[in-house]
Amino acid sequence: MRVLPVRDDAVLVELADLDETLALVASLEADPVAGVVDVVPGARTLLVAFRPSAVSAEALARDVRSRPLDALAAREATLRRIPVRYDGEDLSAVAELLGVAADEVVRRHADAEYAVAFVGFAPGFAYLTGGDPLLDVPRRSSPRTRIPAGSVALAGTYSGVYPRESPGGWQLIGTTDLPMWDLARERPAFLEPGDRVRFDLVGTERASVSVAATATDSGENAAAKAREDDDVAGFVGLEVLKAGLQTTFQDLGRTGFTSMGVSASGALDPVSLRAADRLVGNDTTEATLEVVVGGLELRAHGPQVVAVTGAAVPLTLVRRDGSRRSAPLHTAIALDDGDELQLGMATAGVRAYLAVRGGFAEEPVLGSLATDALSAVGPAPVTAGRLLGVRPTVGAPSVMVESAPARALPRAGEETVLDVVLGPRTDWLSADAVSALTGQVWDVTPQSNRVGVRLAGTPIERERTDELPSEGCVAGALQIPPNGQPVLFLADHPLTGGYPVIGAVVADQVPLAGQLPVGSRVRFRVVGPFHEIGGPAEAADGGSDPRSDTNPEHDEPEQAGTDHR
Incomplete structure (x- = not known):
């Protein structure tokens, strides 16, 4: 261990x-x-x-x-059957890799019984073990950008079924029409750890699905749909006039669903979310609107109290009589019936948070209003014309402050310094990997999103080229894919990943990472050497590893911009 x-x-x-x-x-x-x-x-x-x-x-x-690991408790396992058409586009290539006929691959795959070992990557994606030992194939050297939902696939000794359309590098051998993830079912994940699984071979026609529920729209709740048909008259809340680039509901995330492959998700900058809630007198767990870059415009129906925090977006208050004036960030704003609030484009940071007193009257999905971009769990993104109900306040506000201090947030062209804990796979990378990470400034690319910040610079090279078995990841992790360009995981990252992680941004700076705009620059500073925790090497000499050089000449870098730690 x-x-x-x-x-x-x-x-x-x-x-x-x-x-x-x-x-x-x-x-x-x-x-x-x-x-x-x-x-x-x-x-x-x-x-x-x-x-x-x-x-x-x-x-x-x-x-x-200190814990014994030689006894795995016996569990009653439910048998789950999955009808499959073996029509995957990699079936012939897999057969060639294994030196057998395609029919033999099908026979061996369908004859085996599997067990769900763990769930990760996406909600409902189960890693199945116990298949035929012959069916051991590597991931594709070049992952696909789009794999259809229901694709049955192999990677290493594992089998799996993609629950929704997503990128992926597994070898595709078949398809099923049985939804692996469906929020309309009492148990959304068709497969959970401990289940037994068999694949039933069916013809080339569409497979018969023996589950009553079919795939849903992944969290767009019935209440929101009903409101779209309601007459605006009598409505109390906020009407969306313009939705901006991307506006979603976010709170502090959902917990307790990792066994289904569901990550916490939630606001990328929870510090700003909590500040917005305090300003309007809400509990700090209340959901807000997370607005990317800006462009959101709302109209009040009935008196409302709102606050906007986070990214530096100019606010314009348009009164019902047409008069206009600027409104302050980080301060509660009273809106009368018919008033409009307009959010301009961000000049610092990238995500603003809008809270309303009483909170939004939306139906939670798995106990939360967080919208997960990777797994499509949560309320649908906010669109123009949508009516956002607001719950009435009862009694005095729970916590209300006059103003919240503004934080220095990253700007395009400026440099931000983030502290990094090395590990867990620093030793999978080249001897100069840490120097490569800390010795240059990385550019934030336009491919960044809620899943992760994609960085560009001189590539970091791997020393080990064998496949890393899938393992858990955290927000802030710096994963190194084959191209050597780091991806800094954010809240909607997959639960598990198969590329080595050189280190992770310390927990209290992850919210800052969520505010990095495209065109900003990042420098990483290592807070200590890489070593096994409590291991012999650490006890003897501090566990120094050739890759643990913290590059002292860059510990206090000359700043091109502001140190936004």
């Missing part, structure tokens, strides 16, 4: 195999460690997130090392 750093509030426990991983999960469920907030199993690892105020990484490492 090795315990590796992931972030200042998470570690990765590396184990011998999947059985040990599942045994450790069962042990932590039966006898929890105080301060552990979540666990995400991988192929042979367990990501453990914790509260540093309650338990240290070293104490956590000592605890997990």
